[in-house]
Amino acid sequence: MSIDHPPTPKPLLCPGCDLLMADVTPPPGHTVRCPRCGRRLHKWKTNSIEKTMAISLTGLLLYLPANFMPLLTLDILGMNTSSSLFASTLSMFNQGQYIVGTLIVLCGFFLPLLLLALIFSISLALNRGWRHPWVARALTSIHHLREWAMVDVYLIGVFVTIIKISHMATIYYDIGLFCFIGLVLSTIGALSAMDQRLFWSRLDSEDDHPLSVSDRAVTGADAGLCLCHGCEKVVPISSNGAGRCPRCGEQVHLRKKDSLNRTWALVITAVILTLPANILPIMEVDYFGVPDRSTIMDGIIYFFQEGSYGIGAIILTASILVPLFKIFGLILILITIHFRLPGRRRQKTIMLRFIEFIGRWSMLDIFVIALLCALVRFGFLSTINAAPAVFYFAGVVVCTMLAATSFDSRLLWDATTSSNQQPNDYAAT
Numbered sequence: 001m002s003i004d005h006p007p008t009p010k011p012l013l014c015p016g017c018d019l020l021m022a023d024v025t026p027p028p029g030h031t032v033r034c035p036r037c038g039r040r041l042h043k044w045k046t047n048s049i050e051k052t053m054a055i056s057l058t059g060l061l062l063y064l065p066a067n068f069m070p071l072l073t074l075d076i077l078g079m080n081t082s083s084s085l086f087a088s089t090l091s092m093f094n095q096g097q098y099i100v101g102t103l104i105v106l107c108g109f110f111l112p113l114l115l116l117a118l119i120f121s122i123s124l125a126l127n128r129g130w131r132h133p134w135v136a137r138a139l140t141s142i143h144h145l146r147e148w149a150m151v152d153v154y155l156i157g158v159f160v161t162i163i164k165i166s167h168m169a170t171i172y173y174d175i176g177l178f179c180f181i182g183l184v185l186s187t188i189g190a191l192s193a194m195d196q197r198l199f200w201s202r203l204d205s206e207d208d209h210p211l212s213v214s215d216r217a218v219t220g221a222d223a224g225l226c227l228c229h230g231c232e233k234v235v236p237i238s239s240n241g242a243g244r245c246p247r248c249g250e251q252v253h254l255r256k257k258d259s260l261n262r263t264w265a266l267v268i269t270a271v272i273l274t275l276p277a278n279i280l281p282i283m284e285v286d287y288f289g290v291p292d293r294s295t296i297m298d299g300i301i302y303f304f305q306e307g308s309y310g311i312g313a314i315i316l317t318a319s320i321l322v323p324l325f326k327i328f329g330l331i332l333i334l335i336t337i338h339f340r341l342p343g344r345r346r347q348k349t350i351m352l353r354f355i356e357f358i359g360r361w362s363m364l365d366i367f368v369i370a371l372l373c374a375l376v377r378f379g380f381l382s383t384i385n386a387a388p389a390v391f392y393f394a395g396v397v398v399c400t401m402l403a404a405t406s407f408d409s410r411l412l413w414d415a416t417t418s419s420n421q422q423p424n425d426y427a428a429t
Contacts, residue, residue, distance in 0.1 A: 010022075010023040011023065011220075011223065011225060011234050012024075012041065012234070013219075013225060013226075013227045013234050014034040014036065014039055015039065015227055015229075015232060015409075016034060016037040016038075016039035016349055016353070016410070017036050017037040017039070017219075017345075017349060017409065017410055017412075018219040018220045018227070018410040018413060018414075019034055019035070019037070019219060020217055020218060020219055020222070020225070021034070021035075025042075025044075026042060026043070028044050028046060030043075030044060036346065036413075037345075037346055037349040037350070037409075037413070038346060038349070039349070039353070042197050044195075045193060045194075045195040045198070048193055048194060048195035049123050049126050049127050049199070050123075050127065051193040052119060052123040052190055052193045053120060053123035055186055055189040055190040055193055056116050056119040056120040056186070056190040058182070058186045059116045059183055059187050059190060060116050060117065060120060062179050062183040062186060063113055063116065063183060065175065066085060066176060066179035066180040066182070066183040067084065067085045067089075067180075068084050068085075069084060069176035069179060070082045070084055070174035070175070070176050071084055071085050071088070071174055071177050071180065072158075072161075072162070072171055072172070072173060072174060072177060072375060073171070074165065074169040074171060074172075074375055074376070075169055075170040075171075075172070076168065076169045076170075081375060081376070082174065083371075083374040083375050084176055085108075085109075085180055086109065087374050088370050088371045088373075088374035088375070089104050089105055089108050089109045089370065090105070091370050091374040092370055092386060092390075094373070095385055095386040097386050097391060099391060100366065100390050100394045103366070103394055103398065104366060104367070104370050106148070107149065107153075107154075107363060108150060108154045108367065108370075111145055111148050111149040111150075112151045114141075114145065114149075115142065115145055115146060115149040115187070116186075116190065118138045118139075118141055118142050118145075119194065120190075121135075121138060122135055122139050122142070122199065123199075126199060126202050131202075131203060135203060136203050136231070136247060136248045136249065137248070137249065139196070139199055139203070139231065139248070140248045140249075140250060142194075142196075143196075143229075143230055143231070144230075146191060147356070147359070147360055147405070148360070148401075149187070150360050150363055150367075151180075151183060151187050152184050152188060153360055153361055153363050153364055154367050155180065155181065155184045156314070156364055157364050157367030157368045157370075157371060158177065158180070158367075158371060160311055160314065160315065160368050161368050161371040161372060161375070163308055163311050164311070164368070164372070165372070165375065165376065167306070200231050200232070200233070200247065203247060204247065219413075220234070221254060221414075224237050225237065226253070226254045228245040228252050229250060229252075229253075229256070230245060230248040230249075231245060231247050231250070233245055233246070233248070237254055255410060255411060255414075256406065256407075256408040259406055259407055259408040260337065260407075260411065262402075262403075262406040263330065263334060263406050263407040264334060266399045266400070266406060267327060267330050267334070269399045270323070270326075270395075270396050270400050271327060273392045273393075273395040273396045274323065274324075274327070274396055276388070276389060276392040277296070277389050277392035277393040277395070277396050278295065278296055278297065278320070278389070279295065280295070280387065280389035280392065281294055281387040281388065282294065282295055282296050282299070282365070282369065282386075282387050282389035282390055282393060283299065283369055283372070283384060283385070283386065283387050283390075284384070284385045284387045285383075285384050286384075286385070293387055295389065296315075296319050296320065296389070296393070297320070299315060299365075300315050300319070303315065314364070315364065315365065315368075318364040319362065319365045319393070322358050322359075322362050323362050323397070325355070325358075326355050326358070326359060326362075326400040326403075326404065329352070330352075330355065330403055332348070333348050333407070334407075336348060336412060336415070337411055337415045340415050345412055345413060349409050349413075352404065352407065352409050352412075355404045359397070359400055359401040360397075360401060362393075362396070362397040363394075363397055365393060366393065366394055366397070369384075369386055369390060372384045373386055
């Protein structure tokens with residue numbers, strides 16, 4: 001007489017701490033979180049594919065008017081000037097800031113279009129039941145690009161610009177501004193509606209073999225398993241510790257290769273660039289031919305003196321506090337690993353995720369300067385130009401973002417975890 005055994009649950013690895021758990025599917029409205037580091041592993045989203053397809057299509061339809069129709073029109077003493085978002089994006093090239101201009105074009109113009117196009121194409125393909133290899137590659141690209149498409153940061157930059165120039169000119173809001181607001185909401189909505197785990201499950205091969213896991217294993221490394229960084233599929237560790245993911249084709253490593261060295265190098269570079277970014281002038285304003293240069297802190301003081309405390313606080317946070325917090329936070333985590341300090345690992349992992357989340361918002365000042373350079377062009381009366389600190393500040397933003405994404409948070413747990421710790425199965429809220 002044969003006995004039917006219950007199926008072995010699929011293993012689930014936390015991307016944040018490598019904790020080995022039994023995979024679970026949360027009920028609608030619930031979220032699965034790692035019990036050790038608190039990372040969200042999965043949230044149930046209803047009708048994800050259909051919602052994502054509809055919202056991303058809306059964003060694509062709004063993209064052209066949002067970028068090429070006039071955004072704002074300024075009037076000073078009967079002199080009018082207006083600019084589209086695309087013209088503002090290119091303004092840094094007119095200032096000779098080609099590297100910064102390239103960064104703005106990528107983050108504010110090209111990557112948002114690419115992101116929406118990929119989201120729509122993937123959701124359409126899955127809705128139609130297509131399983132072409134390009135779908136997996138496109139879905140992996142979204143994972144890598146979503147933090148660099150900064151239309152939401154750009155929109156806040158537009159609002160800051162409006163407040164900054166409201167005292168010097170009459171402002172007329174053009175159709176491009178309202179289309180851009182719709183574009184930003186569509187992009188955020190499409191990313192929020194995506195259930196990436198559901199999307200990837202539609203691309204799983206039917207002949208996937210179940211993975212055997214030892215009952216004594218605590219982490220994926222203990223069980224001989226690792227996680228693909230592209231699609232988060234659990235795969236066995238090959239004999240040389242690396243290989244290709246069978247689902248998305250990404251290179252798989254037990255831990256990110258040279259993670260600590262790259263992170264240290266990027267953090268040190270950011271520290272070096274921080275000094276000129278804050279000391280040198282970042283913007284030059286010409287009034288009747290007389291230039292007036294200001295640093296980041298000068299701009300913050302100006303807003304406080306004008307009574308715009310909210311905008312001043314936003315710029316102070318995004319331009320001064322956030323870069324410093326990212327640098328000191330990453331240094332603290334790196335020192336923790338170097339000296340194997342066991343305390344507050346969960347809090348430090350949460351801090352790292354927060355650093356990853358806020359990193360892109362430091363681009364706010366760059367977008368504001370690009371908008372001002374494009375809008376305030378009144379010849380001898382008033383003109384705004386970029387100053388040398390723009391380059392260094394952009395370098396700080398890019399280096400800290402790359403440092404956060406290059407760092408492998410599982411190294412924090414590897415360096416401070418004892419082998420006799422046992423995990424819980426899962427945590428659902």
